[in-house]
Amino acid sequence: MNSLIDPLTGLPSQTSFLQQADNLLERACIPLSLIYIDPRLYYEGGMLNSLEESEKILLHLAEVLRSLAAMPLRASSTDEAEDGLCGRLSSGIFVLLIPTEREQAALDTIIHSKLSWTRGFFLPAIGIAHFHKSDPHEQASALCHRAGLACSLRALDGGIAFYDEVDWDRISQNQVLLEELPLALERKEFSVYFQPQYELRTGKMVGAEALARWIHPILGRLLPDYFIPLVNKCHMLREFNQYIWDFTASYLKNMIHDGIRPLPISINLSPEEVHDPEMGHFLEQLPDRYGLSPRLLPVELTESAWITPDDDAIHLIKRLRKKGFCVMMDDFGSGFSSLSRLASLPVDTLKLDMSFLETDSPKNRALLSSILSMGRSLNLNIIPEGIETKDQAELLMQLGYRYGQGFYYSHPLSPGQYRKLMEKTGR
Numbered sequence: 459m460n461s462l463i464d465p466l467t468g469l470p471s472q473t474s475f476l477q478q479a480d481n482l483l484e485r486a487c488i489p490l491s492l493i494y495i496d497p498r499l500y501y502e503g504g505m506l507n508s509l510e511e512s513e514k515i516l517l518h519l520a521e522v523l524r525s526l527a528a529m530p531l532r533a534s535s536t537d538e539a540e541d542g543l544c545g546r547l548s549s550g551i552f553v554l555l556i557p558t559e560r561e562q563a564a565l566d567t568i569i570h571s572k573l574s575w576t577r578g579f580f581l582p583a584i585g586i587a588h589f590h591k592s593d594p595h596e597q598a599s600a601l602c603h604r605a606g607l608a609c610s611l612r613a614l615d616g617g618i619a620f621y622d623e624v625d626w627d628r629i630s631q632n633q634v635l636l637e638e639l640p641l642a643l644e645r646k647e648f649s650v651y652f653q654p655q656y657e658l659r660t661g662k663m664v665g666a667e668a669l670a671r672w673i674h675p676i677l678g679r680l681l682p683d684y685f686i687p688l689v690n691k692c693h694m695l696r697e698f699n700q701y702i703w704d705f706t707a708s709y710l711k712n713m714i715h716d717g718i719r720p721l722p723i724s725i726n727l728s729p730e731e732v733h734d735p736e737m738g739h740f741l742e743q744l745p746d747r748y749g750l751s752p753r754l755l756p757v758e759l760t761e762s763a764w765i766t767p768d769d770d771a772i773h774l775i776k777r778l779r780k781k782g783f784c785v786m787m788d789d790f791g792s793g794f795s796s797l798s799r800l801a802s803l804p805v806d807t808l809k810l811d812m813s814f815l816e817t818d819s820p821k822n823r824a825l826l827s828s829i830l831s832m833g834r835s836l837n838l839n840i841i842p843e844g845i846e847t848k849d850q851a852e853l854l855m856q857l858g859y860r861y862g863q864g865f866y867y868s869h870p871l872s873p874g875q876y877r878k879l880m881e882k883t884g885r
């Protein structure tokens with residue numbers, strides 16, 4: 459495969475576009491515009507176009523851009539007229555570099571190009587960054603990045619944003635994401651990945667943890683530590699977690715329907731949610747709504763939430779356990795859990811914080827060993843998290859740990875990947 463050509467459209471790939479664009483910028487003597495186009499292909503109902511439909515649209519768009527780029531321009535300091543440039547970046551984004559004086563005409567052509575013959579619909583989001591010859595060291599990649607940032611502002615409603623006109627002091631990338639969040643939920647851009655948990659000695663899978671992911675159309679897969687604070691900030695934690703839990707419960711239900719014996723998948727509860735009676739109610743009803751045993755949906759609550767001065771957390775947990783849920787204390791040992799209090803807490807499993815595996819010292823081994831014996835005497839399961847190496851796995855087995863979770867065994871898997879794994883092991 460030729461890495462200089464985008465295999466679908468035949469346009470220059472990211473590498474060759476950026477190389478040619480750098481050359482052009484170096485010699486340019488007129489203002490240029492970098493037009494960054496995120497094609498975003500949807501049916502009106504919000505569904506993705508079929509693959510063939512999408513391909514047709516992308517090929518058509520490539521043709522339009524090729525003809526716009528092909529018009530000779532007097533852009534360079536040599537007297538020879540040369541063509542503009544277009545290409546397709548590895549993320550699937552289309553880019554066009556042309557003189558700014560032709561920018562408006564090009565935008566009209568792109569927006570109104572005859573794409574209506576397809577059944578799907580075409581709602582590109584477009585970002586534009588300008589190159590001024592006063593900056594002789596400008597790099598094409600930086601220009602693309604700026605146009606991409608502007609584009610991300612408009613990614614959800616389609617439309618055009620000019621980088622120079624955005625007040626970037628006011629709008630940080632977080633702000634952009636914050637504005638996108640409500641629609642991202644509506645557009646089902648959130649997904650759930652599943653990280654398996656194993657019995658260490660036998661390598662048998664015993665369960666999994668549901669971990670939220672935001673599959674952002676431009677920025678790619680975002681991790682929860684990054685976006686959950688934003689979800690919180692825009693007061694959407696309830697909707698967000700309900701979406702994740704519904705996703706997980708319906709995923710389990712589908713597996714059972716298809717004859718696969720499911721293993722429990724634990725879900726995470728944010729500390730803030732223990733104060734929201736509606737969330738408690740929602741959780742209690744969840745297994746019944748999907749015809750599942752509550753045993754299939756253990757609930758993880760981070761250690762810090764167990765020591766809140768008001769006892770909302772304890773109250774909620776007691777209710778959940780009464781209903782048949784297993785309750786796990788997540789990130790155990792990351793804060794200042796009072797060991798003496800552990801005996802009186804309504805908890806079934808401790809998820810041992812990954813910091814315990816960071817260093818291997820005699821002191822740390824002694825600590826791991828005493829946590830295990832304390833767990834045994836209190837009748838608690840312990841699942842160490844963050845096992846990344848064979849040595850760590852062997853140490854835990856030597857000490858007598860039975861279960862574990864971590865990249866050494868498996869990274870979080872997409873719903874499709876986890877399902878394949880379950881099809882192999884759960885029939």
Ligand code: C2E
Pocket residue numbers: 653668669670681682683686699702726727728758760788789812843844845846863864865866870
């Ligand atoms: P957590 O519940 O303690 O989840 C474990 C985190 O450790 C996950 O990060 C997982 O990908 C990561 N991890 C697993 N094995 C390893 C390893 O071997 N090495 C390292 N370095 N990391 C490992 P992730 O998915 O980024 O989640 C971060 C946190 O975000 C979670 O920590 C949980 O507190 C929160 N979270 C995730 N999904 C949800 C959700 O749906 N709702 C709520 N409320 N919180 C969530």
Ligand code: MG
Pocket residue numbers: 667726758788
């Ligand atoms: Mg967790």
Ligand code: MG
Pocket residue numbers: 788789809811843
């Ligand atoms: Mg954890």
